[in-house]
Amino acid sequence: MPRLEELDPAPAVVRPVLPRGAAPGGVQIVRVHDELLDGTISTHQFGGVRVAVVQGEGPRELIRPVRPTAPAGEGVLRVLRPLTGAVWAVQDDRHGAVRAPQLICLDSTRPYKASMQGDFRLVDVTVAHRLVGLTAAEAAALTARPWSGGEGLAALLSSLLEGLGRHGREVATAVDLLGGSVVGLTAALFAERMREGAEDPRIARQALMLKVQSSVRARLAEPGLNAVTLARSHHVSLRYLQKIFQEHGISPARWIRDERLARCRSELADPLLDHLPVALIGERAGLYGASHFSRLFRDRYGTTPREYRKERGTP
Template structure:
C-alpha cells in the first residue's frame, strides 16, 4: 500500500550553537524517534527511511526511556554532509560520507552532530535482518567503510534515497526488503570480520602472555590470577584463550616450569647445582612436590633423570 510522505518540523530546528551540549540534549523517547531538524519520513514496508537536516546538537536515549516490547529498531546513519557520532555499548564511533554507523534502540545511546548536517537514517526491525540485539551489540558505534564491497552498495543506495526516495510510490515492500537484505548482508559480513579480528587478537595476546610467563617462572607469585590481572583481563577470559589451545593457565605454567627443570638437568654446566635448587629456579620450591610432579610428567625423579644423562655424556 502506498503511504504518503510524513513531513515534520522537528522541535528545535533552526540556527544553533555550533558546539553540542550548550543546552539540554534532545531526549529520544520512542524507538522510532529521529534526530532533530527538518525531516522527511517514508515507510517502505517494515523499513522506515528518514532524511533529516539540521544544526549542531546532541540527542540521547536514556535507559529510563526504554521499555521492553515490540517496535525496537537498529538505526543506520549514512551522512550526506556533516557527520555524526554514536556512543553505545562502551564505544564511540564517528561517521562521515560515505561511511555508515549504527545504534540499537533496545539499549541506551547518545548521538553527536557537531556541525550542520544532512543524513539518511534507516530504521530496521530486528526480525528484518535476522539479528537479535545481543549480536548488534558487537556492531554499534563503529563506522563502516562505504567505499568497497556490499558496504559501498548499501551506502550508495541510502544516498540515492535522499534524491529519489520520495519518487517511489509502488512496490514499497520490495524496496524495503531490498534495503533490509543488503543491510543484513553488510551486518553479517561485519560480524565475520570481527570474529576473525577477535581470533587474531586472542592469538597475539596468548603469545604475549606465554612470553610473560616464561620470563617469570622463578616467581612463586606467578599464578593465573596474577597473569590475568597483569594483562587487564578477567581470569575467565584467560582460561578461555588457554582452553582454545587445549590446556589451562595453571597447567601451562606447571608444564613450562617442569620443562625448564628438565632442560637444566640435561645441562652439564649446572651439575654443581643440587636438584632442589634446579626446582627453585623454576618456581618449584618444595623438593618433594617438585620430585613428584617431575616423576608424574617424565616417569622418573629429577635426580634419576640427571643420572640417566651422565653415562651418555661420558661416551
C-alpha cells in the same frame, strides 16, 4: 563528557528538546525505539524498515537514556549515513565518527548518544531486529563501529541511501520498490560484519547459528527439514553444525522440534485460527500425523493440542 550510564532522562537534568529549526545547542531525548529525529524532512516506510532524511543545525545531540522514557517495544537497529557533515556516536563502550560515504549503527534497546557538531544532513534507517535475525545482545558486536562506504556491501547500501536522501522526492512513485533492496542489503551487511568482526571462532559460530535459525523458521513446514539437510544447505559438516548447537545446550533436531511445537502452540492460542483442524496446525509446522503431533505436544507442554486450544493456555 559524561558516561552514558550517568545520563539521567529526567527533565530537570537534560535540556529540553528543541523543535525543528531551533537555535544551535539542541538535545533530543529518544523516547521510543524508532522515534523520528528532529529535523526530519521526509520518510519512506518499507514494512519493518523506515528510511528518513534528516537535516539540522549543529551542534545537536541525540540521547537514548539508561531508563527508557516510554514502554518498551520491538527494538530496532539504527543505521546513520551522513550526506553532509559528520556524526559522532557512542554505545557499548565504543565510539566512532563518520562522514560520507561511511555508515554507523546504533541499537535502540541500550543507551546511546549521537552528536553532530555542525550543520548536517543524513539518512536515518531503522530496521527491526527480527528482519535481520539478530537479538539485541548479538547486535552489540555491530554498534558504534564506523563502516567504510567505499567497498563491498557497505558501498552498495551507502550508495542506495545516498540516492534516496538526495532524490527520494523525485522518485517518489518508485521508491517503495527499493524497500526490498534496503532490507536485503542491511541484513546482508550485518551478517558480513559479524563474520568479519569475529576475533575468535566463537563469534563466527554465533553468526552461523543466527543464519541457521533464521533458515529453520522459514522452512518449518518442510517434512524433510533435519540436521543433515541444514548442514548441507549451509555448506558445513553435520558434526560442525551439531557443535554450534551443543554450545547452546541443545541438538539441531531438538531445536527444530521445539521451534515447530512453539509455532503450533502460538497458532492454537490464536482465536483467528480456530477454523483450522488441530492436525492441520501440526502440518503447517512440519509435524505430520495427528497422534504423533499430539504426543510430542503433550510431552513438551503437559497437555494435548486440543486441550490447549480449548483452555487457551498461556505461553
